[in-house]
Amino acid sequence: xxxxxxxxxxxxxxxxxxxxxxxxxxFKYFGGDPAEILGGLLATPEQIxxxxxxxxxxxxxxxxxxxxxxxIVSFDWGRSWATSEAVSSIFATRLPATLTVMIPxxxxxxxxxxPLALGVAHVRGTLTDRGIMVLTTVALSISFLVYxxxxxxxxxxxxxxxxxxGWSDSFLVNLTRYAVLPILLAVAVGLAPQLRLYRSFFLDExxxxxxxxxxxxxxxxxxxxxxxxxxxxxxxxxxxxxxVLPGVFVGSFLIEVFFSIPGLGREVLLAVNRSxxxxxxxxxxxxxxxxxxxxxxxxxxxxxVDPRVVLx
Amino acid sequence: xxxxIPARPDLAAAVERSPGVWKAAWQRLRHDRVGTVSxxxxxxxxxxxxxxxxxxxxxxxxxxxxxxxxxxxxxGADRAQAEQAIExxxxxxxxLSDVDPLAxxxxxxxxxxxxxxxxxxxKATTLAFGGDRLGRDVLVKAIKGAQVSIFVGLSAALxxxxxxxxxxxxxxxxxxxxxxxxxxVYNVFTSIPDILLIFAFAAVFGRGIETVVLILGxxxxxxxxxxxxxxxxxxxxxxxxxxxxxxxxxHAARMFIHILPNVSHVxxxxxxxxxxxxxKAEVILSFLGLGVPVDQVSWGTMLAEANVxxxxxxxxxxxxxxxxxxxxxTAFSLLTDALRDALDPKLR
Numbered sequence: 001x002x003x004x005x006x007x008x009x010x011x012x013x014x015x016x017x018x019x020x021x022x023x024x025x026x027f028k029y030f031g032g033d034p035a036e037i038l039g040g041l042l043a044t045p046e047q048i049x050x051x052x053x054x055x056x057x058x059x060x061x062x063x064x065x066x067x068x069x070x071x072i073v074s075f076d077w078g079r080s081w082a083t084s085e086a087v088s089s090i091f092a093t094r095l096p097a098t099l100t101v102m103i104p105x106x107x108x109x110x111x112x113x114x115p116l117a118l119g120v121a122h123v124r125g126t127l128t129d130r131g132i133m134v135l136t137t138v139a140l141s142i143s144f145l146v147y148x149x150x151x152x153x154x155x156x157x158x159x160x161x162x163x164x165x166g167w168s169d170s171f172l173v174n175l176t177r178y179a180v181l182p183i184l185l186a187v188a189v190g191l192a193p194q195l196r197l198y199r200s201f202f203l204d205e206x207x208x209x210x211x212x213x214x215x216x217x218x219x220x221x222x223x224x225x226x227x228x229x230x231x232x233x234x235x236x237x238x239x240x241x242x243x244v245l246p247g248v249f250v251g252s253f254l255i256e257v258f259f260s261i262p263g264l265g266r267e268v269l270l271a272v273n274r275s276x277x278x279x280x281x282x283x284x285x286x287x288x289x290x291x292x293x294x295x296x297x298x299x300x301x302x303x304x305v306d307p308r309v310v311l312x
Numbered sequence: 313x314x315x316x317i318p319a320r321p322d323l324a325a326a327v328e329r330s331p332g333v334w335k336a337a338w339q340r341l342r343h344d345r346v347g348t349v350s351x352x353x354x355x356x357x358x359x360x361x362x363x364x365x366x367x368x369x370x371x372x373x374x375x376x377x378x379x380x381x382x383x384x385x386x387x388g389a390d391r392a393q394a395e396q397a398i399e400x401x402x403x404x405x406x407x408l409s410d411v412d413p414l415a416x417x418x419x420x421x422x423x424x425x426x427x428x429x430x431x432x433x434x435k436a437t438t439l440a441f442g443g444d445r446l447g448r449d450v451l452v453k454a455i456k457g458a459q460v461s462i463f464v465g466l467s468a469a470l471x472x473x474x475x476x477x478x479x480x481x482x483x484x485x486x487x488x489x490x491x492x493x494x495x496x497v498y499n500v501f502t503s504i505p506d507i508l509l510i511f512a513f514a515a516v517f518g519r520g521i522e523t524v525v526l527i528l529g530x531x532x533x534x535x536x537x538x539x540x541x542x543x544x545x546x547x548x549x550x551x552x553x554x555x556x557x558x559x560x561x562x563h564a565a566r567m568f569i570h571i572l573p574n575v576s577h578v579x580x581x582x583x584x585x586x587x588x589x590x591x592k593a594e595v596i597l598s599f600l601g602l603g604v605p606v607d608q609v610s611w612g613t614m615l616a617e618a619n620v621x622x623x624x625x626x627x628x629x630x631x632x633x634x635x636x637x638x639x640x641x642t643a644f645s646l647l648t649d650a651l652r653d654a655l656d657p658k659l660r
Contacts, residue, residue: 018500023512031516141588141641143595145615146634153622246505253507254596268508269600272515280515288503 117198347650442628471529476536484544
């Protein structure tokens with residue numbers, strides 16, 4: 001196990017090096033000139049030149065790359081170009097808000113989707129099953145935007161059940177007051193695709209031989225589903241959760257924009273609109289590192305869930 | 313004694329008539345009622361956007377045909393707006409020319425004004441599906457928006473398919489060093505969450521319809537690559553490919569003339585999945601201001617306007633954009649499902 005983890009960590013290096021190269025050259029050769037973005041419209045050529053010197057833009061490319069790598073390793077990205085706030089402090093202050101919204105969304109989605117999908121898989125082929133499938137297809141074809149626009153208008157503005165938007169300094173107030181509507185809307189929207197996906201996982205398992213064996217030895221349908229099918233379907237479900245987990249840290253930027261939640265997703269979007277490269281680069285690279293780590297954790301968890309899995 | 317073997321014309325005909333993959337799939341699709349109806353809806357949309365591209369419909373989407381926020385005909389003219397209209401003064405006319413310093417010039421100005429032709433534009437108080445902030449017909453906007461949104465979705469999906477197929481074919485067929493390198497590129501792209509990849513591309517490439525296509529295509533090819541690569545690995549050692557090799561067919565021809573048609577059904581299904589995903593992505597990007605520019609209309613920019621309008625009680629633009637998008641995307645998704653069933657060799 002330890003040897004496996006060490007080797008996987010070792011294999012992460014080329015991937016992350018690729019991410020660093022991709023981000024570096026993307027912004028270097030396709031992005032605008034940082035000095036002109038920073039200098040603004042009224043900068044004199046001397047000022048532009050001074051900024052170029054300060055940022056090291058006049059150095060050879062490989063030296064710039066080296067500075068870039070040093071920034072990543074030392075977690076020191078300097079300051080945001082737009083607000084002069086330290087990039088590390090942007091991370092530290094925006095992440096809690098994002099997690100306050102996103103973790104409940106993830107937990108609720110999984111906790112609701114698994115039993116619902118198991119229920120639908122239980123009545124597979126019936127009118128209920130087909131009805132739910134048609135319903136989810138239609139629900140999925142409506143843009144996420146529409147749900148949020150209408151939900152915010154209906155529950156926040158018209159009915160007044162929840163505040164339309166807002167955020168406070170207290171975690172508890174945020175969680176029980178401001179985050180409730182965003183969480184409920186996101187869960188309601190996310191449920192349809194999860195339900196479809198998990199249902200297909202369960203149906204795959206129900207077609208397996210061991211289910212027939214379990215039936216042959218007289219187990220109840222309930223026991224087959226809860227004991228055998230559920231346990232076996234956990235592997236693809238785990239993979240799916242691992243895929244969506246990195247997204248938790250950027251948050252649903254749409255939710256954050258709509259409800260004025262000062263989270264990381266909104267910050268990244270603002271950075272894109274302001275051409276604030278340090279923030280975008282830092283978020284991209286750290287999220288990529290996190291994604292690779294989460295994939296590793298998921299692979300190790302397979303072993304815990306399923307003893308047949310051999311980690312090679 | 314020689315037995316006369318009776319000729320079996322019916323057998324020969326049956327052998328000849330054995331349908332190909334595509335013909336069989338088409339026949340299966342035709343028997344699928346849901347599939348046929350969705351195909352008809354998708355075709356209708358395609359005709360609509362073709363007509364819009366040629367300027368036959370919705371060419372004048374920017375024309376302000378109604379009053380601002382003209383309501384849909386079914387809900388009647390906006391009474392509040394009618395009441396707000398300024399009434400003409402009713403009192404007796406008072407001659408102010410003694411004290412009005414501009415009075416001597418009124419006649420001159422009237423003459424000058426008469427030299428210009430002006431036409432009274434009658435603006436409709438209601439429109440069939442309602443009007444937007446400037447009084448533009450939302451039905452026409454939704455049609456024009458369909459053209460832009462579907463164009464972006466289709467082109468981005470084609471671009472992603474092209475990248476994914478070429479790289480996947482190279483990775484699966486050639487393998488070795490090239491395959492390892494492509495796997496590395498794949499790992500790099502998939503380790504960055506999709507939305508961040510899109511944001512990073514958007515930050516450097518700017519705005520515009522072509523840019524959205526480029527961004528979505530560059531960010532979305534990985535799934536196609538993975539699947540095509542797996543298919544090529546499976547096919548490259550099959551007998552028909554070895555036979556082609558034996559008669560001296562070149563590598564490129566084996567890759568794209570022999571194997572590609574045999575995996576094209578997989579590509580087609582994945583392509584239609586991409587179209588749906590990219591149409592949804594375009595809508596969100598345009599809403600955020602990262603997609604289609606403001607002088608163009610797409611379903612996303614319509615929803616961005618609708619967000620503000622809803623608070624004012626003007627729901628029709630939201631309804632029009634949502635209805636158009638939901639109809640097309642549902643039909644396309646169902647068509648994709650039907651296509652997958654029709655092309656699945658296991659079900660044949």
